Amino acid sequence: MTAAKNFKVAFIGTGIMGAPIAGHIMDAGYDVTVYNRTKEKADALIARGATWADSPAVAAADADVVFTMVGYPSDVEDVYLSTDGLIRVAKKGAWLIDLTTSSPALARDIHDAAEVEDKHAFDCPVTGGEQGAIDGTLTLIVGAKEEDVAPVLPILESFSSKIFYFDAAGAGQTAKLCNQVSLAGCMVGMADALALAEQGGLDVSRMLEMVGSGMGGSRALTGLGPKALEGDYKPGFLVEHFRKDLGLAIEQSEDLDITLPGVETAFTLYDMLDQIGGGRLGTQALTLLYAEQADAVAAGLDWGKLDTSAFEPDDHDHECSCGHDHGHDHECTCGHDHDGDHECACGHGDGCHCEE
Numbered sequence: 001m002t003a004a005k006n007f008k009v010a011f012i013g014t015g016i017m018g019a020p021i022a023g024h025i026m027d028a029g030y031d032v033t034v035y036n037r038t039k040e041k042a043d044a045l046i047a048r049g050a051t052w053a054d055s056p057a058v059a060a061a062d063a064d065v066v067f068t069m070v071g072y073p074s075d076v077e078d079v080y081l082s083t084d085g086l087i088r089v090a091k092k093g094a095w096l097i098d099l100t101t102s103s104p105a106l107a108r109d110i111h112d113a114a115e116v117e118d119k120h121a122f123d124c125p126v127t128g129g130e131q132g133a134i135d136g137t138l139t140l141i142v143g144a145k146e147e148d149v150a151p152v153l154p155i156l157e158s159f160s161s162k163i164f165y166f167d168a169a170g171a172g173q174t175a176k177l178c179n180q181v182s183l184a185g186c187m188v189g190m191a192d193a194l195a196l197a198e199q200g201g202l203d204v205s206r207m208l209e210m211v212g213s214g215m216g217g218s219r220a221l222t223g224l225g226p227k228a229l230e231g232d233y234k235p236g237f238l239v240e241h242f243r244k245d246l247g248l249a250i251e252q253s254e255d256l257d258i259t260l261p262g263v264e265t266a267f268t269l270y271d272m273l274d275q276i277g278g279g280r281l282g283t284q285a286l287t288l289l290y291a292e293q294a295d296a297v298a299a300g301l302d303w304g305k306l307d308t309s310a311f312e313p314d315d316h317d318h319e320c321s322c323g324h325d326h327g328h329d330h331e332c333t334c335g336h337d338h339d340g341d342h343e344c345a346c347g348h349g350d351g352c353h354c355e356e
């Protein structure tokens with residue numbers, strides 16, 4: 001399809017992912033105006049011919065298509081819905097495309113608000129990582145119908161190799177969270193396998209190659225396992241952003257009244273890593289939670305920062321994991337008689353009759 005090459009493009013958020021994506025849009029022949037909170041991260045694009053704008057509003061004022069690739073849902077909300085946000089300041093008929101991994105509900109709100117203002121907004125989170133952004137081979141996950149985004153397809157194709165349409169506002173974000181849910185299991189699996197191999201005295205590289213060639217393999221294992229093994233924790237994908245994604249998935253599972261145990265485990269681990277100073281490391285730094293104290297300190301972590309209050313017992317002698325007060329009339333879900341002789345299988349010792 002031929003592109004409306006006269007479309008003017010604004011790009012807001014030129015970090016790890018945004019900068020190379022904006023570069024591909026420029027390479028495809030579009031005029032690009034950029035804005036980023038920290039200007040230096042846009043310098044390379046400006047040196048290549050992008051125009052700098054001093055705010056999202058200035059960047060968007062003249063643009064036919066505005067891309068956003070910021071960090072958190074709160075950043076997305078600010079850029080779109082504040083008083084000088086894109087919904088108000090962008091041109092009538094403009095396309096507003098959010099590439100950030102963000103909240104499905106917020107994506108729906110933005111879509112609806114844009115419609116009222118005669119603008120087209122859709123969620124378009126991406127997967128493929130930093131390398132996919134550099135290579136221009138990202139997978140795009142669109143919260144709109146194919147026919148509805150056709151006018152901007154040539155621009156989307158300038159930085160992607162696959163596009164999946166999930167037809168409704170916010171559905172792109174939900175689908176992206178499914179990707180993150182699956183990735184969560186892969187990351188924990190990679191870190192567990194490395195720990196087992198190291199402690200089990202294996203040639204760890206050989207283990208990675210072997211597992212990577214079979215059903216236990218994943219791109220997380222083959223791509224990030226070797227980095228973790230070499231002690232390379234430079235971010236392609238930030239720990240704090242993965243923690244954000246897992247939190248969004250948990251939030252959505254609660255809304256749907258379902259449980260995602262794998263994600264909850266991964267969230268606990270990434271939250272811990274974030275708390276002890278690993279938020280700006282790459283997600284492969286999960287392996288540092290299993291590492292010797294000296295290696296963790298060398299990577300900039302401080303276990304002293306961990307909030308341990310969640311692990312501390314309350315007034316009772318033993319904090320049962322069922323969360324109920326055993327001293328009162330509560331009937332514990334384990335189904336056993338807590339006043340009787342039943343010996344609970346939890347191993348907490350005399351007096352404990354918590355869940356089995």
Ligand code: NAP
Nearest residue numbers: 013015016017036037038070071075101129130236237241
């Ligand atoms: P990043 O390097 O932190 O980039 C985000 C950029 O947005 C930063 O440069 C930040 O500015 C800027 N920003 C934040 N709020 C802003 C605002 N209100 N106005 C203007 N600029 C703002 O992170 P990233 O790795 O590119 O990730 C961006 C998003 O994509 C995240 O939601 C992430 O979860 C998702 N994602 C990442 C990957 C990956 O592999 N990295 C893959 C898929 C999806 P500062 O420079 O001042 O911080």
